[in-house]
Every structure is written in C-alpha cells, then in structure tokens.
Amino acid sequence: MKTRTLPMFPKAARKELSNSQLRHNLEHATTTIRAKRNAVVSELPDWEELRAAGAALKARVMRHLDDYVLQLEEAVQRAGGHVHWAHDADEANRIVTRLVEQTGVSQVLKVKSLTTEEIQLNKALAAAGIHAIETDLAELIIQLSHDTPSHIVVPAIHKNRQEIRELFMNTIARGQELSDDPRQLAEASRHYLRELFLTVRVAISGANFAIAETGTIGVVESEGNGRMCLTLPETLITVMGIEKIIPTFEDLGVFLQLLPRSATGERMNPYTSMWTGVTPGDGPQAFHLVLLDNGRTRVLADAIGRQALHCIRCSACLNFCPVYARTGGHAYGSVYPGPIGAILTPQLVGEKHAATLPYASSLCGACYEVCPVRINIPEVLLHLRSKVTRQESLLNPEVAAMRVMGQIFADPWRYEQAQRLARQGQIPFIHQGTITSLPGMLAGWTAARDLHPVPNQSFREWWRERQKGAKR
C-alpha cells in the first residue's frame, strides 16, 4: 500500500478552529467527559497502582510479543478458530475480502473498530462489491454522512443532535418525523439495525484485547450493538493489531478497571463480550482472527517509541488535551487523533509522512497525567521531533537558526554579544515601547500578542554593576 503523506497539522487545524459549531460541540463534550472521568478515578484509592500494573503488563507483552503472538494463535486454533497473518493493510484487506467472498454474502455487519478504519477495510470491501454496514451508532452516523471519525471512543463527537436528526431524516428514517431527542434518534437507528442483525450472516469486528493463554477475544462497548454482531451471524471475522494481546485471563482485571473509567467515565462499561474460538450450537460457527502488523513491529523496534503500542484506546489523552479540545480530531488527518495519534501515526506511516504531528502539542503533559497505562506521550513526542529534524535539510531556516543559536549559547561571550545585538536589531520594530509586528517566522507571535522589547540592561549586566559597587 502506498503511504499517503498527511496534511500539515497547522493548516488543517486553522480550518477546524474557525468552525464555531465544532468548537462549541467539542468544548461541551470534553468538559463533560473530563468531569466524569475525574469523578470515577478519584473513587479508587489504588488508581496509581492500577496504572503501574497496566504499564508493567503492557511492557511485558511488548518484550515477549513474539512468544505471545504464537501462543495466541495456538490457543485460538485449539478452540476451533482460524488465524491469519497480515503484514500490512493490503494483505489484511485481501484476507478479509476472500473470507467474506467464501461465504457468498454481499452485505456484512461491522462492530466499531479503529483497526479496520486504519486499513480502510470498508473501501476494499466495496471494491469487491461487498457492502459493510457500521452498527455502532456513532460509526453509523459517520458512515451515513460520508464523514470520517474524529475521536477514538466517540467517533461523531464533532456532531450535535440537531445535525444527527437532519442526517437520519435524509437517510435511515426518510419520511418519518423525528425530534432531536436522543431517545428518538436512538430508536430510529434501532429500527434500522434490528432488521440487519437478524438477517446478515457475516460480521467483522476489531478487538480490545486477546488473551494469549486462552485464545479469548474481547470487545467492550456501550450500546449492545456490538454484542448483536458478535453473537447472531454465522461467521465472525476479527481484525486485530498484534499489540492488543495480554498474557492471561487474570490480567483482564487490571484493564477492565482502567479502560471504562478512563474512556467514558463509567465504573464498568455496559457490555463486555468475550468469546473463545467457536462453540457448537451457540454463536458464530466460523471464527477468523486476522493478526495485523501494518508497521507495528517497526514501532516495537524503537526503544522509546514502542510505548505507543501500550495504548488501550481509551481516549483520555484526547479528552484532556487542550489542543484536541479545540481543533478536534480531523486536523490530525489520521484515524488515531489527539496526543496518542501524534505519537502513533508518525511511527506507523513513517515520520516524513506526518512530520507536523509530533509538533501538534504544547507539551503541557495533561495526556501523560491521565493515561491509564502511563504512556509518557511528551517523551515520545520529543523523541519523534528529533527524528523529524534529522531529516530536514540544512537549508531549512529553522535548522539554520537553531544551529546558530546553539553556537551562541555554547559561549558566554557570544551569548552576551547576541543580547546586545538583539537590543539594536529590535529598534525598527518598537512602536511606543512595544513590538506589535515581527517578520518571518516570528510573525506568528505578533499575530495575536504584543512583545516587550529587550530591556537595556540584562541581568548579568546588573549583577556585574552591583559587584563593582560592592567592591568600591
């Protein structure tokens, strides 16, 4: 698959920032979810120990992923499931398409899955004449409006109920009178989806976790639509990134506490579905697990960057990020938005294809503070920034400026000369004691902010003068 170079974040953000409806929707949504998360997290006296346990478990999985992935394969096969290995998105799409074609259906149901968004499975299926229907309410909204998700847990966070009402009245509830009451909107989707749950024979899902020891796969959700897809069809195909493995059933106890509290601010999510291979007479009679790499082993090879693979997709970092809360998810140009996207996407697609994403952060550290598995997102952002600059040309004005500044700071005499030069150089820009407009790269500063001129005496000059006075 040819890697697409992502749009520049500052430019994409600028567009999103001017959307007042989006800003309002996002502020409301993130404020609400932050408060809910904080309330349920503060209930647990051992929250920090849980985070440490989650981080340690994930680190162990990454260290021994080669063993765990084989253990999982064997366990799934033992339980009657089939395991397929996909090196990249193309291969995964080919495998899934072939599996669906073998069943002879032209319609499949989908459980909300970021991994299948990542590989753009729906598009690949459509090319083979197979129509994939999203059954998660928010994903359905996204699909019906030909939009893309802007949040990991709440893909339609950028839409409000008035917008959804209009959408439904033009699509699944055509000819019906609907209000914007969430209950009525949910009811409309229920009527549409129920019929499909009972008739479509193949479903495709992602996975929140896969237990290497038992071969058990799990999906957590809020609506129950996922459970319908996971239990009613005859064939179930699960596409899962290899990093979703956890060692034992017991380890689930850690993640099932961390995930819902961090994701939706709930003590427990309403539906947790788990299945182990196939069970005669109960649920899907054919189960396929597609294990996806798609850049993950490359991420694993980076000692600092690999912690991005610990992510359990809770979205707490998005909800608490001051950048995400204002730009929304589309500005990130990837299925993984927000701080986790800023460290995961560049590593998955290559830093040169997403060079502005590691800079889409003020390094405020809110993401690290709330991450349930303690991913040090600022540390990885800085690591990726250094990878980005190493690929830059020496002719890039920023690279040149940083080099010169480095040489200035390396020598106190040069440093002091530069202080004096700045005092001289700023004179043309000072108007009534203030700098209101600067050229070049610095224009971004004065677009919204005035600047105090460099004063006539530096601290070191004051100090020197005082020392002289004291001696006298």
Add this chain to the structure above:
Amino acid sequence: MRVALFITCFNDTLFPHVGIATTRLLERLGHTVEFSEAQTCCGQMHFNTGYQRETLPLVRRFVQVFGDAEIVVAPSASCVGMVREYYPVVARKSGDGRLCEAVEELRPRVYELSEFLVKRLGVRDVGAYFPHRVTYHPTCHSLRILHVGDAPLQLLRAVKGINLVELPDSHECCGFGGTFAIKNADTSMAMLGDKMRHVLDTEAEVLCAGDTSCLMHIGGGLHRLRAGVKTMHLAEILVQTESEARS
C-alpha cells in the same frame, strides 16, 4: 545557605527584573546568592523543538557551571523541569556514562523558586506586602513535571494585603509551549483566548505565574487587547515589602 542562581537565558535577556527580585528575596531571607557568568541556556528550546544534538553541549555546560553548587535555584519551572526531567534523557542518548552520573548527581539539587522556599526551606511567609487583587496561573511544567502543587499559592496566601482570587480552569495550558506558539500559532491563540477570558473573569489587576515565558504569552495577548491586567512573576510579588511600599 549559599544559593547558585540559575537565571535562565530568558529572564537574563528579557526579564532581568525577575532575576533581581529573586536575588533580593533570597538575600532578604538570609541566603547568599552567587551568580556564575559562565551560564547561558539550559537547552530547553533546542530540545523541545527536536534539536537534541544541539542540546548536548548545553547540558555539558550546565553541569560544568553548576556541578559544585550546594543548591541551584531558578525562577522558572520549565527550565528546572528541563534539567530534572530531560537532562538524563540527553545524557543517556549521548552514551557518555560520566555525564549521566554527573547529571544524576546534580539533578536533585536543582530547585524552582517556590519549591525551594516551601518544600526545601519550609517557609510560607516571606514577609511580603502586596495590596492588590491577584490571580495565579499554575504553569504546566510546574504542575506536571515538577509537581510543585500549591507551593506558590501557599506563598501568595501569606502575602500581607493581597486579595488572591481563584483562576477558573487554572490547570489548562495557556497555549505557549515554546516554539508551539509560533509553529501552531492558530491553535496557540485559541488556547490563549480561553485563558485570557478566565483571567478577565476574575477581575484581577495582576496575573501571577512562576514562568515568565507563559506570562510573556498571556501578557502579550492581554496587552494587545488593552485589557488592563498586569503580569508579574511570583518573585516580583514576594520581594515587595510594606516598608518599601511606604517609602
């Protein structure tokens, strides 16, 4: 105590009065302030923008300048955060074992001003007098890298005559973020807009913080709007006394 002042290049060049206030405050509290003119910049700007190679010589310089100091104090949480949180990263990546050791050895002796006063010395009341309505913005690096907690607020609460009002959503980033303010100017402005709104809601005369970098950003926005709110570093408030105010 002999205190080695780590002025930071930012304060040295742009906000010398903050360094002067820090010096006078520490001297008033009975400490001896030393200032080495060999110090320049801690390398935070280079490191945070992705220039880790250019950061290494600055780390070496810092360790050389401050290696023998009993205590290093800086009126900046973000520069101290750089030394404490990220110097080990730079040192480790350099593969220089001796530098790693030197950094580890120096790190715990480097303090931000409010943590030095409250956590190290156990001081709350520094004898300051400041009869104004003030709101305090806790900068991100003071909160989430140094974990100074409410140390600056404890100091401010003990200031005589002060009318300290709480800043709504105070823990939210102001949008400065170093070169982020330029590279992502639009997003930075959106964050700044919300921060200014909260500052204005408090009806404070003075916005106080422990980092002049964030203050330059918020203050620059407030000045552009002619909002009539002054920005002051914590040290500038703590240094003021009643006798000085009378004279």
